[in-house]
Amino acid sequence: MAETYLGLDFSTQQLKAVLTNKDLAVVHTAEVTYSIELPEFGTQNGIISHADGETVTSPTLMWVKAFDKLLEKLKSQKEVDISSIKAISGCGQQHGSVFWRKGSSSTLANLDPSKTLAHQLSNAFSQEQSAIWMDSSTNDECELLEVAGGGREHLVKVTGSRAFHRFTGAQIAKVSYKEPHIYHETERISLVSSFACSLLIGKYASIDFADGSGMNLLDINKRDWDHQLLNACGSKLEEKLGKPVPTSSIAGKVASYYVKRYGFSADCDVVTFTGDNPSSLAGVNLHKGDVAVSCGTSDTIFASINKPAPAMEGHVFCNPVEEKGYMVMLCFKNGSLTRDRIRLATGCKSWDDFNVLLDKTAPGNSMNIGFYFDHPEILPHVAAGDYRFDPEQGVVDTFPPEVEARAVIEHQCLSKRTHAEQLGYKVGGRVVVTGGASANKHILQVLADVFKSEVFVLDVVNSAALGGCFRAKHVSAEHEKSFGDVAASGVQMISAAKPHEQNFAVYDKMATHYTILETSLMQ
């Protein structure tokens, strides 16, 4: 009998699914794009940016409705045999929080297969809007966390990160102090990942160590909550969060709702969900020494490490596939949506048009440098806005379209390189690129030249959902093997761009200029 694995990714703009066969080769993909297929929620690209310029949310019920739609799509496909799915795992955008109203555990446990999830869960959330990773409204709460954590440096040592606006501890503290009635009406707080897993098992799923590391609440050395930090964020918070668990654990069997409504096997395992970046690390089967760059709504750069090396700017998370390992990551808020904006602003209807424009200028852009931030940036910590500098480093208001096109791509590549170098990274090793923009060879060539590295991509753009398939198989069927051995059969790495040596000196010089200008912007 056929055996398949399902991976899900509840990301910022879409809910995506990847189905593989037993050898982890992709047999089907599907997605639901929130702003297009669920316009009734009024989001732009899946998010709602509030008038204060800092608060960013997504409607929680939109994710539930997207899941209904995705399951209908899978059921309607002839090549998808839902009963053959042996195990499911997946991930969600990191840091976002879901507040479950008191009594919702019983709604989850008693789902009626004749009705949609959205219909039954319409009243299940004590907050209609989930704060997401793009939010930057928690300055006060970050200060509180750094005090409670014994100072910034100590917080970094314990949780792997200094206090960040988007991290869930600060977001929970904001609700508990500023909207205490909501906090008290809440029986459970999930991350987007554990919320998605809860939908599947019909009960509250635990937060895993890797995604839990993005909360400023987990002691990444002890792999347990830090009680002092929990107490600072809200009363009896541990009761609302539940105990964190290893990422490689089984959360339960799929709930009978899915067996009756969609034909899942009652024996289908659900493996604990994690954050989208940890899941991508699994999906590219990242080897030590390689770095991965994800170009999705956010851009991230991450690598697997053995021991945490605390740093003020980056994040250390528990590794999702190595019990004792860690991963290090940098996150840039203004990724694909900013690239999309500049593409449209330069008059390009498609990415092909944009690439033609990009090719009109030479690497180094004659030392014209731009910085483009639609939202307040995480790294560097700079306010929203576009900032342009001529070769003499004088401020200019505009660039011609062809200079602008290259400037946005070079800005984003230089930012990744210079910030990674500040954490000790040495350019020249293998770079694996994933996410929506990894389909663009012209962008990959700039990255290869800036990083002086050969750039590889997967044959599947959505490595985060694919990581769900790999982890599902590893944990449910082959846990006696190493994760790397199980995942190896599923990863087809393709060389997408080789660095051009003649551009190395140009980008070394540009990196120096870039850092000086960035420092001036931060001041």
Ligand SMILES: Nc1ncnc2c1ncn2[C@@H]1O[C@H](COP(=O)(O)OP(=O)(O)O)[C@@H](O)[C@H]1O
């Ligand atoms: N050929 C391309 N060149 C550059 N960007 C692209 C291309 N194709 C898709 N994208 C970008 O991919 C983004 C979506 O990436 P994705 O990884 O799916 O995001 P997320 O997982 O955060 O929802 C879109 O905003 C779009 O701009």
Ligand SMILES: O=C(CO)[C@@H](O)[C@H](O)COP(=O)(O)O
């Ligand atoms: O905040 C972070 C990581 O710390 C983001 O990377 C989110 O996890 C969103 O991911 P995408 O939807 O952009 O993939």
